[in-house]
Amino acid sequence: MLKFIVFVVLIPITIFLLSAFINGLFELSHEEKENRKRLIREGIEGYLDQTFGYGTAKIFKSIFDAEGLLSYVIYLPHYKWLKSPRYQWFEVSLSDKGYTLREIKA
Numbered sequence: 001m002l003k004f005i006v007f008v009v010l011i012p013i014t015i016f017l018l019s020a021f022i023n024g025l026f027e028l029s030h031e032e033k034e035n036r037k038r039l040i041r042e043g044i045e046g047y048l049d050q051t052f053g054y055g056t057a058k059i060f061k062s063i064f065d066a067e068g069l070l071s072y073v074i075y076l077p078h079y080k081w082l083k084s085p086r087y088q089w090f091e092v093s094l095s096d097k098g099y100t101l102r103e104i105k106a
Contacts, residue, residue, distance in 0.1 A: 044072055044092065047099045052076060057090075069094060073104070 037054050040046065048057040061073045071093035077085040089104040 044099070047092070048074065051101065060089075065093075 041049055044059065048059075049055070051057070057074050057076045059072050059074050063071050063073065065071060071091055074090050074092055076088040076090065078088065079085050091102045091104055092099050093102075094100075
């Protein structure tokens with residue numbers, strides 16, 4: 001009789017509580033990802049987020065030119081199914097009107 005009560009009552013309660021816990025973890029993880037995307041970043045990271053989307057472009061190198069201005073070499077990976085990524089390279093520099101974007105032909 002005790003085995004029957006354990007099997008019929010306690011196991012479904014345990015499964016229900018475990019599923020509620022896992023569902024809460026998934027919702028919390030999704031909410032944290034959305035909050036990171038909503039965070040407004042400033043500077044070059046903010047410009048890259050506005051231009052290419054959140055976190056898609058990566059900064060490869062920072063360069064000072066002859067005039068002392070800072071420019072960045074960035075890359076944008078393009079993934080295809082079961083193939084190595086193809087990269088698109090850009091140079092971003094700070095000018096009087098804001099950031100300027102120039103594609104680097106390889």
